[in-house]
């Protein structure tokens with residue numbers, strides 16, 4: 001179905017984020033059906049979008065929370081997620097963040113290095129607690145995605161390299177306040193070649209056997225997130241193919257009886273329900289290029305400037321014959337460009353423009369650069 005902005009929002013001051021809660025609910029229902037509760041547990045990755053109204057719906061749909069900072073752990077608890085459905089990952093957890101998460105008795109820390117394990121052990125001991133830990137391993141599996149959002153290659157900062165794993169596991173004997181409950185891996189984001197998840201599964205199978213040979217049985221496996229979405233055709237494919245995604249793990253991951261398998265999807269849950277709505281300030285024609293200058297910029301949606309990402313751009317006002325535009329924002333950076341040589345119906349000052357698939361890593365990555373005010377979020 002073609003995108004439609006609710007009529008009353010055409011008068012809303014721009015730029016703003018519009019979230020389609022009906023589409024979010026449909027996505028959550030599709031995800032629930034594909035995960036078959038009890039088969040896979042989904043921990044939504046808050047980093048994709050941590051707005052309370054969105055989190056509350058996700059929590060009410062029965063999902064847990066994957067957090068990457070103390071702020072996200074707190075937000076998850078505020079949104080109503082139970083601590084035993086909260087996990088905390090990240091290469092650089094501060095002592096204050098760890099202490100807060102220990103005190104809240106969250107389900108698990110995804111630990112990414114030996115020094116972090118030592119700090120977890122020390123801080124848990126000081127609180128008279130045991131930190132439940134999944135070792136985040138770096139499986140050296142290529143996710144075939146943008147280099148900036150690949151996380152599971154040896155050169156990346158994330159996780160414990162396989163070559164170091166033996167030493168890390170041996171060292172656990174000296175960490176009495178740390179309980180190993182599982183393995184965690186996350187190989188990257190916006191993954192559209194699902195075979196990457198088969199490769200990840202095979203790596204996890206090997207590691208699991210290797211750990212069992214050393215006396216470690218793991219009640220818990222966390223295969224990360226990363227499922228990509230269709231940025232080019234959001235209306236044709238508003239809901240990702242969750243069944244195909246889980247199917248890869250069902251087929252390739254050798255799950256032990258009774259073992260929990262967690263996934264932590266972010267983008268696939270919230271990207272398509274969010275749209276950045278902006279107004280055309282000026283159309284400026286130079287000899288070479290026709291620019292449509294919007295009142296939204298990289299401060300509201302940084303993905304095109306940061307990764308050269310594509311977002312579908314639509315003029316919601318004009319039905320005139322088409323022309324070609326570079327669509328840019330008002331920010332004082334040449335990379336403040338949403339798209340080059342984009343075909344749109346002839347565009348004029350005052351036209352409303354939709355930048356689609358912006359619900360994930362859009363509003364959360366916004367900044368106040370150039371002393372910009374934060375764009376409002378509206379929910380329908």
Ligand SMILES: Cc1ncc(COP(=O)(O)O)c(C=O)c1O
Pocket residue numbers: 045048066089151186188189190224225226227264265266267268
């Ligand atoms: C550890 C971890 N888990 C989950 C996610 C969520 O990923 P995605 O939004 O691609 O599903 C990320 C982000 O890439 C991550 O770094």
Ligand SMILES: N[C@@H](CCCC[NH3+])C(=O)O
Pocket residue numbers: 047149189190303360361
């Ligand atoms: N922020 C990125 C993805 C990184 C995900 C977090 N590891 C994006 O916009 O696509």
